[in-house]
Amino acid sequence: MLIKNGLVFTEKCRFEPLTVITDSGVITDILPADAMVKYGGEVADASGCYVVPGFTDVHFHGCAGHDFCEASADALGCICRYEYSQGVTTLCPATMTLPDDDIIAILKTAVDHSSTSAGEESAKLLGIHLEGPFISYEKCGAQKKELIQPPSAEKLLEWQSAAEGLIKLVTIAPETEGAADCIHRLSGSMHFSLGHTACDYDAAIKAFAAGADHVTHIYNAMPPFTHREPSLIGAAYDTENVFAELICDGVHISPTAIRAAFALFGDDRIVLISDSMEAAGMPDGLYQLGGQQVTKKGSRALLSDGTLAGSVTTLADCVRTAVNMGIPLESAIKAATINPCRSIGADDNYGSLTVGKATHILLLDTKDLSLKAVYTK
Template sequence: MLIKNGLVFTEKCRFEHLSVLTEDGVITGVLPAYAMIKYGGEVVDASGCYVVPGLTDIHFHGCAGHDLCEGTAEAISSIAEFEYSQGVTTICPATMTLPDEDIAEILRTAGEYTKNSADKDRAKLIGVHLEGPFISPEKCGAQKKELIQPPSADKLRAWQSISGGLIKLVTIAPETDGAIECIRQLSGSMRFSLGHTSCDYDTAVEAFGAGADHITHMYNAMPPFNHRAPSLIGAAFDTAGVFAEIICDGVHVSETAVRAAFRLFGDDRMILISDSMEAAGMPDGEYQLGGQRVSVKGNRAVLSDGTLAGSVTPLADCLRTAVKMGIPIEIALKAATINPCRSIGEDKKYGSISVGKAAHILLLDREDLSLKAVYTR
């Protein structure tokens, strides 16, 4: 396939007039627009469009009426189909705080899915994010407090084996018993994100020193960034190489706080996530998240006590919202493509339009960023 006449978002994270060649699902050429190409295959005219990498969501629970925690291949397939339709071509969905046997079954199913699924017109499952059960009861958010448990390296090793190596990211509260040692033991085989935590600055710094390199949905379920107590956000800012997730749905974080986050962490460390639950892409009504009832109206999803319960906004809409909030399109795209792939070690194959990488390519309208086409061939 030859994609021509569009503005291509390059691996240098800027737009250039280029043509892109793909074959059998791999990018085989990124060429100057004026280059004379003799090509007899399918030609796509991308006039009026940005040509960008497929998006990657490393933190969401579900969509289209399904949740990863259903633990079935059918649920994963439905989630992957919806995400693809929204321009998300690689996914690392998240579990919740659940009983051990449920987590094990979810991971087993996900591992089997990657072996047996056909990825045609579906996002590719490249990992699983364990958002529980190793979190703080004081900052549990929409997760079940009674099922929270202390971190266990042995348990994570067992779950990783069950999943076939699919666990890419683990949210952990570093102040809990055994958390730092757990990070120290396993940070070479999976990534750790500090979140759902009440930790102070020093504890966070210690955890980053042990090998953690993320923070989970910045601002949410963590102490505030205070001028005398900089807490987790301050520690992440001070530690080079730490990624910061953020939910730009217009509900979880204010416009000013979004702009401040991008200023603090810069364009190499920010990651846009959706944190969407099963109601994304569905009408208002009653849904569930982690076994708890969730009421959805408009773009808000809440528990009965008013606690925010994930979002109902797909990642592509979070990208558009970030741009409307004043984040330059190049920086917002970087935060939804190459940065999440880098953060879970999948950037050699995904996340940018580069020769040799998977041909996951979107056409976005240059006026309103609406999705015009998704290609993975």
């Protein structure tokens, strides 16, 4: 395929008028727009469009009426097809705090899915994000307190074996017993994200020094950043290699706090996530998350006590919302493409329009950033 007449988001994270050529699912050439090219294959006219990498969501639970934790091949297939239709071409869905047997079933379903051909128009599963059960009782958010358990390196090794290496990201509360051992022993084989935690600055700094390199939905389910107690947020700011997830749905975090996060961390370290649950893409009504009833009304998903239970947005909507909040388009695109891929070690083949990388390409309208096309071949 030859994609011409668009503004291409380059490896330098800026837009340039270029021509992109792909073959058999791989980007084979990127040329100046005025280059003379003899090409006999399919041609896509990207006039009036930005040409950007496919989006990567490393933290979401479900959409289109299905949850990753259903441990169902049909449900996971539906999730991947819906995400693809919304411009998410690679993903790392998240589990919840659940019984061990349920977690094992989820992992095995993911393995089965990844080992079969997903077919066209389906997002590729790059890994799994364990958002539970190694979290804090105090900051459990919309997860079940009674199922929380202490972190265990042995259990993580068992689960990683069941997942055949697919576990890429583990949310962990560093102040809990066993967390330090997990991070010390396993940070070379999976990424640890500090989140759902009541930890202070010192505990977070120690965890980062031990190998943790990620923060789960910053601002949410953690102590606030204050002038005397900078907490996890301050520790992440002070540690250069740490990525910070940001839910930019217009509900979880105010526009000012979104802009402040980008100012604090820079656009090299922010990872936009949707944190969506099964009500995303669905009408208002009753749904579930982690075995708990959730009510979707408009842009909010709430437990019966009013706790936010994930989002009902898409990652593409998060990009548009970020831009509407004053984040430069280049920064928002970067935070939904190469940054999430770097955060889970998948940037060798995904996240940027680079010769030799997989053909995961979106066309976005230059006027409103609406999705015009998805190409993965």
